[in-house]
């Protein structure tokens with residue numbers, strides 16, 4: 001059966017070039033990068049090359065890049081590593097749980113937390129950030145692009161507010177890296193998280209940019225790896241892969257290669273809106289990363305549509321999470337003002353570098369048919385339709 005994957009915000013396939021770059025570091029070049037002999041020097045050089053590449057993607061210098069196990073660790077390292085008991089932290093209601101839950105945990109060490117709302121487009125208002133500042137505010141953590149809607153936040157404005165207030169600023173750029181240009185200096189952030197598997201490197205590798213001179217308390221205690229910011233023997237194959245993926249992402253961004261992705265995403269989005277009645281795009285009127293569209297299908301249970309499409313070979317997702325046996329609507333869509341049943345009827349389509357026009361045509365042939373079938377079975381839609 002033909003299988004088309006439009007769930008690249010969940011994870012991306014490792015690109016063949018990336019896999020080839022990491023391959024020698026499993027068997028032939030296996031040394032511990034901390035060893036002083038030949039084997040160690042060989043892998044140390046590979047790690048430092050990759051650090052340059054990641055720094056190049058972010059507009060940083062190599063010594064500001066700390067390798068981690070992924071986005072969740074980078075977010076936790078930034079938040080726990082920059083905040084002390086008694087501090088105040090500002091975040092937003094649409095953050096990934098890696099940030100939201102890490103911030104909530106701070107309340108247990110007597111920190112105060114402000115969780116800012118977003119408007120209907122899914123945007124944080126920088127003035128809300130300014131108004132939320134308190135004398136003991138230590139950190140602002142607001143994401144660069146949302147994983148469910150792709151909506152890009154005004155991070156440069158927030159960076160300016162943080163600078164004026166002399167407050168630290170962390171941004172979760174896990175869903176931005178490789179999709180839109182990132183320049184840590186323009187953003188004015190002190191810390192920025194990325195994750196390999198969202199940008200065509202493997203799962204289990206990520207990085208945290210930490211601005212030079214920013215004091216970061218490590219999460220792990222152990223050796224002096226990563227300039228004492230992240231103890232533990234480096235994942236050399238993963239790091240090499242992240243470096244290669246960063247080089248490839250930078251080259252594509254420099255060539256505006258992502259325009260192809262925008263064209264494919266827009267074709268999919270417009271095609272669905274034109275062919276299927278009762279549809280709308282969540283976050284439509286805001287700037288979005290090129291690969292994501294989040295579409296609401298009135299009268300449809302999102303999970304049922306995901307399953308129906310999967311049975312026909314198309315992989316997409318809902319932002320919903322299953323908690324204690326019940327399907328919770330997406331906290332992001334609820335924060336944008338959707339009713340729970342509207343949030344539950346929304347589906348995320350996310351494209352990747354491997355996505356072709358034929359994949360989009362496949363999706364456009366399938367989605368209207370599956371939606372129509374589910375609506376025939378849906379008393380909810382029949383009721384709404386007859387009103």
Ligand code: PLP
Pocket residue numbers: 009010069070071072073075096098143145146147172174175195196197204206
């Ligand atoms: N932050 C965002 C915005 C994400 O989308 C994700 C993953 O979905 C993460 C953080 C966590 O990254 P990882 O899966 O590498 O731990």
